[in-house]
Amino acid sequence: MSATTAIELVQGDITRQSVDAIVNAANSSLLGGGGVDGAIHRRGGPAILDECRKLRASQYGKGLRTGRAVATTAGELDARWVIHTVGPVYSQSEDRSDLLASCYRESLRIADELGARTVAFPAISTGIYGWPIDDGARIAVETVRATPTSVEEARFVLFDERAYAAFAGQLR
Numbered sequence: 001m002s003a004t005t006a007i008e009l010v011q012g013d014i015t016r017q018s019v020d021a022i023v024n025a026a027n028s029s030l031l032g033g034g035g036v037d038g039a040i041h042r043r044g045g046p047a048i049l050d051e052c053r054k055l056r057a058s059q060y061g062k063g064l065r066t067g068r069a070v071a072t073t074a075g076e077l078d079a080r081w082v083i084h085t086v087g088p089v090y091s092q093s094e095d096r097s098d099l100l101a102s103c104y105r106e107s108l109r110i111a112d113e114l115g116a117r118t119v120a121f122p123a124i125s126t127g128i129y130g131w132p133i134d135d136g137a138r139i140a141v142e143t144v145r146a147t148p149t150s151v152e153e154a155r156f157v158l159f160d161e162r163a164y165a166a167f168a169g170q171l172r
């Protein structure tokens with residue numbers, strides 16, 4: 001267990017990061033989609049989807065459950081692994097915060113299993129899945145801070161200024 005996990009913020013494109021593992025905000029089909037998921041598959045090339053298909057055939061025929069995570073190759077990305085996790089769709093009538101926290105916890109658990117020391121995270125669920133960015137940032141930062149892990153650097157890679165500001169607000 002590392003003494004502390006450094007939390008870094010970067011504004012930019014997660015597919016351009018050089019890290020051991022890049023976390024993907026996937027969906028339960030593991031077959032790709034829009035947003036970060038689309039960008040990772042586009043830049044990472046077909047090896048990622050090939051492995052996702054094999055995982056579906058062997059273990060996740062019914063889909064990867066919300067809040068869980070699984071790793072594949074990172075293909076042509078400058079990383080060793082992509083860790084795919086399925087965030088919850090935001091709901092005003094139901095508190096799904098623990099499922100969102102679970103995405104960060106499970107991704108760190110898989111990172112530890114792999115021996116990844118540097119991990120890049122997007123702001124899971126805050127795009128197509130509609131989670132308000134300030135609350136998504138709070139859950140992300142609180143969960144990574146509270147999770148025991150050997151990961152030395154957790155790098156949040158925020159696509160736009162607003163998301164960056166939300167995360168910066170949490171670190172203050």
Ligand code: AR6
Nearest residue numbers: 013014025027033034035036037039125126127128129159
């Ligand atoms: N690098 C970093 N962040 C990005 C990038 C990028 N290249 N592209 C978008 N973001 P989203 P979700 C930000 O929609 O809400 C997919 O179709 C974006 O601005 O990618 O978890 C999946 O297949 C937002 O802040 O993921 C699922 O069906 C954050 O990444 C669904 O979308 C997450 O937005 C998952 O939705």
